[in-house]
Amino acid sequence: MIDVSGLTKTFKNGVNVVDGVDFSVAPGEIVGFLGPNGAGKTTTMRMLTTLLPPTSGRATIAGHDLLTDPRGVRRSIGYVSQGGGINPVNPLGDELELQAMLYGMSRAEARERIAQTLETLQLTGMESMPGGALSGGQRRRFDIAFSLLHRPSVLFLDEPSTGLDPQSRAGLWDHIRSLGLTVFISTHYLEEAEALCDRLLIIDSGRIAAHGSPAELKGDRTLIEAFMEIAS
């Protein structure tokens, strides 16, 4: 579903922030993207979601080539950025409807799709609230709702659970798993990544330092010990 080869980003200062990254994500897999601050996670996500042009390398996402078919990529993916993007003032229902109609849906289609999406994420009944009135956990679920309106097959989530309390984090992960989509998710919460991801990729200084199932990466250590050794 995601195939990445030699993906590189060099900013003007000449540093390869992402340095020849190769990996694949199979359909339906939930892959956790781990790494220390500044390792290159967000830069990689921004390239794979067409927001930042790579310096070199290739990727296909849901069969669409990142370089030659960015519109196809955008149609196939949902993306929740690190800070999210919910308008704090307007009613959430209005904002969802606007976004769905920007995807080309009629008002009736938009309302039906919004109702289904909110139901999936257990947000039904909150449409009249402004974004600013939501709790952190509700806001992150609404961020995901916005990213699902066009029924993407791949979801990119950049640190979606940061700042949430443990219960809200657990609830958010349950929702993410229940979607049944291919998910590429960055996080600093290693216990959650271990419990909920099928596979993990660890990036360090722009390079994939290790990859495998949580059990493969751990060996006979804890995941935190393994992470500290791998990403030194």
Ligand SMILES: Nc1ncnc2c1ncn2[C@@H]1O[C@H](COP(=O)(O)OP(=O)(O)OP(=O)(O)O)[C@@H](O)[C@H]1O
């Ligand atoms: N536009 C830019 N110009 C120059 N350097 C940049 C730019 N954007 C990011 N960087 C640098 O690239 C490196 C990787 O940043 P990135 O945000 O991808 O890391 P990250 O792994 O997502 O970190 P975090 O876990 O803190 O979110 C950092 O050193 C950052 O300062």
